[in-house]
Structure formats: structure tokens, C-alpha cells
Amino acid sequence: MTNPYHLTKAEKTPLLLEKLNVLTKFHVSQSTEYRSMIEKGGFQITANSLEEVPFLPVQLFKLLDLVSVPKEEVIKVLTSSGTTGQQVSKIYLDKETSIAQTRTLVEVMKPLLGAKRLPMIILDTKSILKDRKSFSARGAGILGFSNFGRKHFYALNDDMSLDVEGLKTYLEEYKGERILLFGFTFMIWQYVFKESIKQGIKLDFGDSILIHGGGWKKLKDEAVDSSVFNQLLHDQLGIREVHNYYGMVEQVGSIFVECSKGHLHTPQFADVIIRDTLTFEPLSHGRQGLIQVLSELPKSYPGHSLLTEDLGTIIGEDDCPCGWKGKYFTVAGRIPKAELRGCSDTFQGGARA
Template sequence: MVSSGTSGQVSRIFVDAETAKTQTRALAAIVLNFVGGKRHPMVIVDDQSFLKDRSKFNARAAGILGFSSFGRDHFYLLDEQLRPRWGELLSYLKEHSGSPILVFGFTFLVWQTLVENARAEGLNLSFPQGSLLIHGGGWKKLEDRCISPEVFKSVLKDQTGMTRIHNYYGMVEQVGAIYFECEHGRLHAPGFADVLIRDTTTLELLPHGEKGLIQVMSLLPTSYPGHSLLTEDIGIVEGEDSCLCVIV
């Protein structure tokens, strides 16, 4: 697999069968905690050209393939030129009006399609009650639009009617070990992964609440050295087991 290269660097990751199996099981353990065990109709805000050409198997393709197992009757919203197929989507929503729909996509494509393109066409989409949107990656492409996670959720809710919107943080270098956003807007480390924050100058470990470079660790990869990675992303660890979603 290859990374998206949005930061200028492209990673190439060699995954064997055992690592792929472990990563798939780990992803399922995380996502099923949020979506439940029932497979709902699924809209994928992307095209399916990667299924024909495995040389295009990058972070987006890995995400699509991984998350598609949690849905059924998959509908790819975009054609190979990344143009929305609005007519087919409206028919799909009508056909599955009695069931919540699982929606998945790259963050930038979700915003560009379901917000910008839909507005340009004068469309207000109505997804069934209980529908769930999962999105990740692509935030760098939204920087020039100054869109915060709060604005992203608010606008998507108004545009589609979906209230269950979850972001996740992950990367092709550590497939399966994603940091999923809870209902209180915080990203959580799974049991088989962890995150540290380091000083941007000295790389010294920082305490909770201080901003610095994100270091991610995972137990999952065995076919490549991806256990401990220092990213170029900036973040804060706000606490440990202190989020409202885990306090009983």
C-alpha cells in the first residue's frame, strides 16, 4: 500500500497475509463498538476504480476496503472522474428509506461532494433517521476553507440530516489501529495502540494537556517496522480514561 502523500512524503508499506488479517480484526473490534453488529446499506463517497487497478491501492482504498465490510448493498457515489451520481443516489435513498444508512468517505471528498457540489446543484439530501457518517483523512485539503470539526458536523447535519458523524485519525503506516471519535468529539486510542506527544524542538515527552508532535504506536504490524512512528501532525493528549464517554 502507498500513503496519500499529502505532506509531500509517500510511504510504501508491504503487508503480508498475517499482518492484513490482524489489522482487519483490529479495525472490526473498534468500528463495531460504534456501528453495532447489524450491517446497514452503505454509501461510499468515492469511486470504485481501485477495485479494477490494484496499483491504486493507497490509504483511501485501504479505508474503503476495510470499512465496506460493515455495510451491505454498497453504492459508490462518484464516477471515475469523481463526479457525483445524484440521480442514482436519490433512487438508492428511496429504496432504503426504512433503514439507517452507513456513509463512509475521505473527509475532503465528503465535504466537496455532500456540501459544495450538492449546494451547487441545489440539493438538500435526506438520509434516513439513524444514518451514520464515518470520515477520516483529508483535513489538510480543507485548511484553506478554515473548516473546523464543529463546522463540518453542523453543515453536514443541515445538508443531509445526519446527526451521527464520527471522524477518525489513522494512517496507511498503521492500518487497523485507528483513533475513533466518540460522541463527545474526542479521539480515543484503542487497546492495541497508543499515542505520545513530544516537544517540537527537543522531542522530549510532554505531559497531558500540552501541544506537540504526535507519536503513534501499534502492536499490529509484523511485516514492516511500523510499531512506533513520529508523525508531522500536531496534537494534545487531553487525558487518560477521563472522557465523559467512559466515565460511568
Template structure:
């Protein structure tokens, strides 16, 4: 518990800063579980309970929902109790349910949206603090999980351009990255400027690492183009970061190992360590990044649980289920989300990268029939 003690000492010095923001400003926060695995549980319990109280107080629909389930934060006395927190299914964000809005309705929010290729778009209200915390989580993850310390590297952006999709969440994600690095976008109206990006990549000095960030199908398009024309020789200090899914190009998904090997060969890396995936959805106020050992590390302040699809009971470590997230960082909506993704959570894993903590393995997105069945009991809130 040494670290939490240290953090509480800092709090007494900087009284105006919310303790959660102090956590988000703490160096090596991902290392918290290394010395004391219980420290992460204590941190989650404290901040998640605080978030439940905040949303019940300022979100009458969520409060009624908790009431109807007989749930109260006084019941949260250990980390295992966090599984009892009432969740919002992603469908509620598509419907604009009143339970997704915490606050008076007068305070300024930005309505961030998913790209919505499945027909309906998720809308997530984000206030200033919520957005700032998101960007803080990206900065921490880049430094501590991706392992990028320097700020002088160029970022080659293959995500939709902000001007083409101003409120789409991925644009905000990249805007956050743009604050940290020199970022150049290579997508114009959904089309990747292939010759331009290849010429710019070829001009990067040999020992200079770069980041290439984009959706997996566009990264694969770039690799295929290079396969036909000859590989690049990028520094192995570079990182290729997949962000977002395959969306409309799901029929082109290839095996992850093959994907990594093709990209590593095309960019001229000696191994696949620089090829990293990430996980985010518009409803989640943080990004999970992969370390060099391809483990997606859960940040210490969020709780990821796999659930039994019928009962929503939390599955034990390593057992597959529907993934749920308890994220205490958003203030303008409850960050207690039941996702549409199946996967497993390996708890307290000692990863060779040096981080001890929960690792999330994403398996697949549930289909619409499955998702209708499993989230049925969550569809009545806010009514």
C-alpha cells in the first residue's frame, strides 16, 4: 500500500486537484501492481465507488436504475463487489437513453460519436474533465505500455481526417495524439494517399523511430503496396499501432500472426514486436494498448470483467465472457459499460514486459441476435 499512501500525501499538498487526476498524473502508475497486487484493487474500489456516488447524485435515471436493482455503493466493500455495479449496455448510447447523461444538462458537453457502420451511431456526451482524463490515459498508455518516451517522433496518421469526420471519436483520439507529437494525416475522404505516405516514410532518417497509426485494413493495404514495390527500412524503434477495427472490411480479416509478420516484413523490422494493437470504443474513456509481448494491459484505475452472457455474473480469471468495463474517469456519463465484445481477462498477470496487472484478450464481437439475448435485462432502464 506504499504507493497509495504516497499519493494521499501528495493530495494534502495539492488540495484543489481531484485525487483521480493525481493518479492520472502519477509516473509509472502501471507499475502499481508490481510491488503490491492489492494496491490496484484498493485504487479501483476507491475511485469506482466515488464514481457510482457521483452518477447516482447527478443522474436521476441511473439512480432509479440502481434503486430498482437494490444496489447501493455502501455494498462496495471489496474489489469483488465491483461486479454488482449496474451496467449500461452500448445499445442505450445508440438510443440516446436519459441514463447516459450525468449532469444538469446545462453544462457544456461535446457529443462524440462512433463511426456507426452497423446502422446506428453511439452518442457519448463528454465534458471538459472527461476529455482531459481520456487524453491523460492515452499519454500514460503510450509512455508506459507502448514504451514511447520521446516526443520528437513523427506520427503518420491513417485514421479518418478530423475535417471529414469532426465528431467521430477516433478523430478525438488522434487529436490527443497530435498534441503530443508531430502528426500528419494521410487519409483524404476515406482514401489513403499511398504514394505520399510511402515517399514520406522513405525520407525518414534511418535511426529515427516513427509511429504509424491506423485501422488494420489500411495498414494491410500499405503493407501490400510495399510488398509489390519492395520493403521500407524503418528503424525498429518505430511502432505500428492498429486503432479501430476492420468495420466494412471484416471479410478481409487475416490471422493476427500473419498480419504482424506481413507488416514487419513490409516495414523492414527484424521481428514483429513493433506491431501493436489497441482497444477502445466510443463509450470507453480510455485506450488499452499492447506491450511488446502483445498483451493488452488494463490501466490500474479501470476494472475489466468478463461476464456470463445470460446472468452477467463475473467470470473467473481466464474464462471467456462478454466484456464489461468500470471506468471511473467520465463525469458526464456513467462509465459502467457492457460491451459487444467477447473475451477473457487474465487477472494479475506477470507480463515479461515488467507490468503485473490484468491483461485483456479480445476474441470477437457478438452478433446481433446474441447481443439482443444477453443484454435484454439492461434494456429497460431510463423507461
């Protein structure tokens, strides 16, 4: 497999645009709701640039069942994270989209993890995987990333307590080997890091690489940013290498991983555009706005171009000191809910007409 970060803007853009245009046409022909929204929004079906590709607000997946394949072809339903009582997004995957998602994840992670499966500690509880047909964002993430590991060990018991003895035994068994750690940022912070301090446990994960994502809001409330998080995990748990990633259940195939310089990168089959929070006009590099994510993978549902609820800034393109090509960016967090409601209402009205 080639490095998914090797294409320059001039090489990547026409390839990605062509694939996104094919997907827009496909979803218009297969999904009545999507077609209605595109027509009501006055979008061009064939875009001349990535910025012209029609986008949907990500909240729509909480309000509507959007699917572009016959229901009997759906093999998996993913749901977004949400507190009790909140509406969750439902994402319908067929076999083709599910396989493409797995293959792409392998390609995106290969530059960091290599081709060999590593002993793997999942910083979560196994019970999250009980229902194999319907997955939460956490469950889907664990299942996807577990393909990179072997001899999987779940660090948390069903009651969310830390399995300290099990961890010590596992670390002793694989001492001297590179170990892959995976988990969700808040879960690691709350149930692994804080718990180890509370119990006065000092662990050494040795030659370890941690991949983590999601749940930054609660950490930012505690004034913990990425560099503080990395340092604390190194000091308390001996974790040597840490890479955050940005992704969402609503768009399979958009996994943006942090490089060695701490920047999130767009691989060749996905991209980001930053838009003004009020006008939705594309913004230039260095200006903060709403993140739009693009991916060539979602075929079973119209999720190839989505406007998220997250604020971000593109730092540059094709010139990151790490050597990876493509846009590199930062994520600042979620926009206050009220500011996006109008956009969602507009699309929802179109869908119901």
C-alpha cells in the first residue's frame, strides 16, 4: 500500500472531486430525502471544486433516516455518542461501505503502526461490543482499531474499574515489545489516568504507542490540552508516543490522524474545508470556522460531504514539517448549539417537503 499522505493538492483534488461527484449523483438517484434537500438547497449536482460539493449538516442524521441502499443490504448500524435522552445519529452501512472503511483505516494508520499486528491494550470495557449489529461510536472505534492488534486485553472491568492486576500481568508478558494502546480520550483520562493517581498506582507501559480520540470537551473544562495530556500520561503511565485523531461516526472513512508534529492531517481519500459560521462561505487558511468533512467512502448513505458542529483552523497544506502532504489542521471544539439550528431547520424543511 502507498502512503496515503503522499499526494499534493494538485494531484489529489481532481481525483477526490471526481469521486465525490459520482457519489452525489448516486445518492440523488437512490435517496428521495437527499434529492429533495439538494434541490431545495439549490446545489449543483456536479461540482467544479471541492468547495462546491453539496454538504449536509451532520445533525440531520439525528432527525432523519438517510440511506441509499435497500434496507436488506444494511449489515451494520452505527450510532453516535449521546447522553441519555439525547437523539443519536444512525448510520447505515452495507457490506461494500463497511469493507472500504476497514481497508481505509488500515491505510491511514500504516505510516504510524507499520504492517505488523502489535500486542494491544484497549483502554475500555469489553461489554461495549455486546451487540454486533448495532454499534455506538465507541464500539465502532474499538472494533475498527482492534484490527491492528493481537492478544487484545481490555483494561477496564464491566463496572469501569481498572483491572490493575490484569494490566501488570499483560505488561510483564510483553515487556520489550512495542505495545499498541487504543481508547477514547475522556475514558482514558477518567478511568485510567485519574484512577491510577487515586489508587497510587504507577504503571509503565514501556515501548507503547497510544491512539486516542473524542471527548476533549470535558478535558478542556479541566484546562487539559493535547500537550498536557501527553505529558501527564507519559509521567504517570510511561506511555512513549501519543497520537490523537479526529473523526465521527457520521462519516466513515474520515479519520484524521495527528502526525509527529501534533497536526491533524487529511489523507488522499478525505479532506476538510473551513466555513464561516454564519454565511458558510469557505475561509482561507489560518481562519477559524466550521469544519466540513469530505470522504470518498460513504456509499450506503449520503454522508460524503458533511458540515460538522466543530470549529477548526487549517494551518497549511503540503508543507507540514513532518513530511506528510495534504491539509493539516487543528480542532478547537464544538460550536454552541443555537448558532447552527437555522442551518439544520432549512435542510429538514427541504427533506419533508
